[in-house]
Amino acid sequence: MSTPFYVSPQQAMADRAEYARKGIARGRSLVVLQYADGIVFVGENPSRALHKFSEIYDRIGFAAAGKYNEYENLRIGGVRYADLRGYTYDRDDVTARGLANVYAQTLGTIFSSQAEKPYEVELVVAEVGDGPEGDQIYRLPHDGSIVDEHGSVAVGGNAEQISGFLDQRHRDGMSLAEALKLAVQALSREANGNEREIPAERLEVAVLDRTRPQKRKFKRIVGRQLARLLDADGATSTPTDAPSDTEDTDAPDAPKTPDASDTPAKGGDESPQE
Amino acid sequence: MEANTRSTGRLPAAFLTPGSSSFMDFLSDHSPEILPGNRSLPPLQGAIEAPHGTTIVAASFPGGVVLAGDRRATMGNMIAQRDIEKVFPADEYSAVGIAGTAGLAVEMVKLFQLELEHFEKVEGATLSLEGKANRLSTMIRSNLAMAMQGLAVVPLFAGYDVDREKGRIFSYDVTGGRSEEHGYAATGSGSVFARGSMKKLYREDLTEEQALTLVVQALYDAADDDSATGGPDVARRIYPIVTVITDEGFRKLDDTESSEIARAILERRLEQPDGPRAALL
Numbered sequence: 001m002s003t004p005f006y007v008s009p010q011q012a013m014a015d016r017a018e019y020a021r022k023g024i025a026r027g028r029s030l031v032v033l034q035y036a037d038g039i040v041f042v043g044e045n046p047s048r049a050l051h052k053f054s055e056i057y058d059r060i061g062f063a064a065a066g067k068y069n070e071y072e073n074l075r076i077g078g079v080r081y082a083d084l085r086g087y088t089y090d091r092d093d094v095t096a097r098g099l100a101n102v103y104a105q106t107l108g109t110i111f112s113s114q115a116e117k118p119y120e121v122e123l124v125v126a127e128v129g130d131g132p133e134g135d136q137i138y139r140l141p142h143d144g145s146i147v148d149e150h151g152s153v154a155v156g157g158n159a160e161q162i163s164g165f166l167d168q169r170h171r172d173g174m175s176l177a178e179a180l181k182l183a184v185q186a187l188s189r190e191a192n193g194n195e196r197e198i199p200a201e202r203l204e205v206a207v208l209d210r211t212r213p214q215k216r217k218f219k220r221i222v223g224r225q226l227a228r229l230l231d232a233d234g235a236t237s238t239p240t241d242a243p244s245d246t247e248d249t250d251a252p253d254a255p256k257t258p259d260a261s262d263t264p265a266k267g268g269d270e271s272p273q274e
Numbered sequence: 275m276e277a278n279t280r281s282t283g284r285l286p287a288a289f290l291t292p293g294s295s296s297f298m299d300f301l302s303d304h305s306p307e308i309l310p311g312n313r314s315l316p317p318l319q320g321a322i323e324a325p326h327g328t329t330i331v332a333a334s335f336p337g338g339v340v341l342a343g344d345r346r347a348t349m350g351n352m353i354a355q356r357d358i359e360k361v362f363p364a365d366e367y368s369a370v371g372i373a374g375t376a377g378l379a380v381e382m383v384k385l386f387q388l389e390l391e392h393f394e395k396v397e398g399a400t401l402s403l404e405g406k407a408n409r410l411s412t413m414i415r416s417n418l419a420m421a422m423q424g425l426a427v428v429p430l431f432a433g434y435d436v437d438r439e440k441g442r443i444f445s446y447d448v449t450g451g452r453s454e455e456h457g458y459a460a461t462g463s464g465s466v467f468a469r470g471s472m473k474k475l476y477r478e479d480l481t482e483e484q485a486l487t488l489v490v491q492a493l494y495d496a497a498d499d500d501s502a503t504g505g506p507d508v509a510r511r512i513y514p515i516v517t518v519i520t521d522e523g524f525r526k527l528d529d530t531e532s533s534e535i536a537r538a539i540l541e542r543r544l545e546q547p548d549g550p551r552a553a554l555l
Contacts, residue, residue, distance in 0.1 A: 055395055077289040079395050080300050087297075087388055088308070105283035106290075 016111065016118045020142035023120025024066040029156030030124075030204075031163075031186055032063055032149075033170060034135055035179035038128045038209045038217065042183035043156075045204035053206040055218035057082040057094045059128050061208045065156030066121035066142075074103060074123065091215070096127030100138035100146055108144020118142055122155040128208035128217050132172065154186065162186045177232040180205065184230070200227055297392035298385070298413075310381055311416025315423055322424055325354035327379060329464035329496045329503040330361065330371035332432045332443045333476060334457060335485040338520035339441025341432040342489040343371045344464070344497060345512050346504030356507065361515045363524040365390040368406055368433030369517050373462030375425040382413055382427055389413075403435040407444045407452055415450030430461045434519045441519060458488075464496030464503035471495035474552040482518060486527070490514055490535045491549060506536035 007015075030043030030052055041053040041063050056062045056078050064071035081102055082094045103123055111118045123140040139147040139155060147153075152170040154162035165186045174182070184203065188195050205221040212219065221229065288304035298309065306312050315322075325347040332341045343360040346353060354376075361371040362383045370386060372379035389409055394400050401409070410431055417427055431444040443455040458476050460468040471492040480488060490506075493514050497505035506513050513532040518525050527535075543549060 049398075051398065054398070073290050073292060074285075076292065076396055077285045079392065080289045080297070080304075081285060083297055083388055083392050083395075084301070084305070087384070102283070102285055106285045109284040 012114075013112075017143060020111070020118040020120050024122050024142060024155075025157045027065045027067070027156050029154055029158045029162055029187060030063055030065055031152060031154045031166060031183045032124045032126055032137055033152045033166070033174075033179045033183055034132060034137070034150070034172070035174045035176050036132065037176065037211045038207055039126045039135055039137065040176060040179050040183065041124075041126075041204075041206045042180060042187065043204050044187055044198050044202055046202050052204055053220075055216065056099065056125070057086065058091060058215045059208065059217050060094065060096050060099060061126050061128075061206065061218050063124040063126070063155070064121055065159075067119070070119045071121040071123065074106070074119075074121065077106070078103065078125075096125050096136045096138060100125045100140060103140050104144045104146045106144075107140060107142060111143045122159075124149075124153060124155055126208060128210045130210065158189075158191050161189065161191060165189060176207065177229045180229050200230055295393045295396040296409075297389050298409075300392075309416070310378065310385065311413075311419075314419060315425075318423060320424075323349055324425065325349050325358075325376040326502070327358060327360045327373050327376045327462065329460065329462040329468055329493060329500065330373050330430045331460045331465075331468045331472065331489045331492045331496075332371070332430050332455075332458065333472060333480070333485050333488050333492075334432075334441040334443060335480040335482055336478075337441070338434055338482065338485075338518060339432045339443060340482070340485045340489050340516065340518045341369045341371050341430065342486075342493060342514050342516040344493050344504045344514055345507070346502065347376050348502045351501075353504075356504065356510065357512050359515050361517050361526075362387070363517070363526070364406065364431070364433070365394070365400065366523045367400075367436060367519060368403065368431065369519055369524055370410065371430045371432075371461070372427060373429070373465075374427040375420075378417065378420060378425055379427045379429070382417070382429075386410055386413060402437065403433045403442060406433065407431055407454075410444075411446065411450045411452045413450075414446050414448070418449060421448040428461050430459055432519060434521060434523075436521070439521065458492075460492065460496075462503070464493075464500035467499045467503075468492040468496040471549070475550065482520070486516055486518065487535055487539070490516065490532070490539055494536075494539055494543070495549060506533075506540060508537070508540065 028044045033040050043052045045052050050068060053063045054075055062075055062078060078099055086094045107119055110116050119142055122142060125138045127136045129135045137149040137153055139149050139153050152166040154166060169182055184198060188198050190196060205226055207219055207221060208217045209219055294300055301309050327347050328344055330343045341361055345357050347355040347358040361369060364370045364387055370383055372383060390406060426448045428448060429446055433442060435442050443459045444452055445455050445459045445461060446452050458472040475488050475491060494505055497503040513536045516527040516532045
């Protein structure tokens with residue numbers, strides 16, 4: 001029989017953290033930003049079917065970087081949690097804070113359990129409020145901690161650099177087109193400082209739009225609407241009251257005005273304020 | 275919430291088990307006591323008195339389908355509620371109208387809506403209209419024990435089939451048996467009269483407006499002969515719930531719209547109390 005080595009608890013935890021961090025760093029980064037009418041999720045994702053962002057509940061969205069099977073499992077767990085809670089109590093009783101807590105407990109337990117390998121995922125849970133002050137964004141690193149974020153957050157491989165970039169340039173009340181452009185700009189910066197082009201078809205974009213008349217505020221932005229937002233001059237308004245080329249999963253009778261209220265956009269300068 | 279109270283507060287295993295996109299399957303795994311079908315009643319003599327919803331009618335027209343219901347709930351010979359709503363959107367392209375025990379029916383609809391939404395969120399795609407109709411069948415079947423004791427729920431399901439590009443209607447019996455209806459259908463205590471009315475008035479080339487008038491006429495005829503069905507209540511401004519589903523999705527007519535239809539019919543019935551006459555031959 002072999003004698004187990006003694007490994008100090010500090011060392012064991014550090015090893016596990018390192019393992020998880022490396023796994024997450026292999027994934028592409030994604031960013032979540034507040035804009036005037038809600039919260040926008042932007043990430044680079046070559047796949048059209050395997051989403052990084054998804055709807056959890058009426059006002060709650062989910063974003064994840066890292067290992068697909070692990071975060072997909074957590075996502076479905078979250079949908080089940082939210083639907084069960086909404087069914088038992090009321091739709092208004094499902095909150096991002098509650099969900100973030102459950103995720104944190106789950107990730108934390110798995111992280112410190114010797115029997116399981118730590119999850120190589122970093123999550124963002126966001127809830128859109130009636131006004132910008134009601135928006136909530138929680139970042140959940142692999143170890144089960146919760147970080148309450150404001151304005152902008154980045155997770156995944158190059159997260160530190162990207163969030164530094166975003167912190168300097170993000171401001172309150174940006175229009176959707178401005179926020180989207182800033183996000184793409186941030187994502188195109190490589191670790192070595194170079195910039196590369198991310199074509200629109202490799203972008204996954206979704207919003208939690210508080211101006212949507214339906215109770216479900218989550219919407220994917222794809223196709224022509226995405227192209228139009230990216231093309232829009234960052235300084236001008238971006239009317240996107242276009243045909244429904246959005247992957248609009250609920251009620252199609254919605255007046256297509258999600259971004260009309262982005263007007264008037266602020267200032268005329270392309271360069272973001274520092 | 276249960277998810278939080280067990281041991282560490284992490285999501286219990288059932289939440290993270292992959293495989294099922296059905297909320298009902300998840301419930302039967304995790305908390306079966308919540309599922310309506312798992313409740314058993316003590317053996318009782320006679321029927322239980324509980325509010326009953328009455329008549330629901332549906333009719334299809336080229337481009338969509340309309341579904342409407344009266345507003346009355348009865349308990350024995352009493353009117354239990356004058357303004358009950360018995361027609362609900364199931365998801366963006368379908369709606370369900372319920373006759374039978376109101377309390378159970380509303381719960382069933384809530385679970386059905388959630389079932390469809392849950393599938394959509396987990397799978398990233400919506401169920402086919404047939405799939406939705408079959409899910410509803412399963413739910414009615416699970417209520418069979420209650421139905422045997424007089425607490426039946428009999429819905430009418432209508433939706434726009436995006437694949438076939440037309441409105442479709444499904445009717446059910448208490449055992450969950452489902453059949454597709456062509457043209458028009460009715461369920462509930464006044465359904466006999468409503469069906470008779472639609473039989474004489476229905477045409478395949480109705481416009482949306484005509485179809486809306488047709489179902490309100492049918493409800494009027496049902497209320498005319500069935501004491502459990504409520505007619506338009508002008509004094510209290512309570513009018514039938516009328517919904518329409520087309521390729522643009524579900525829409526519920528607002529009070530003004532449905533009152534206009536009901537008032538127009540009422541106006542004509544002042545001269546012709548039995549409503550429009552069909553040709554004799």
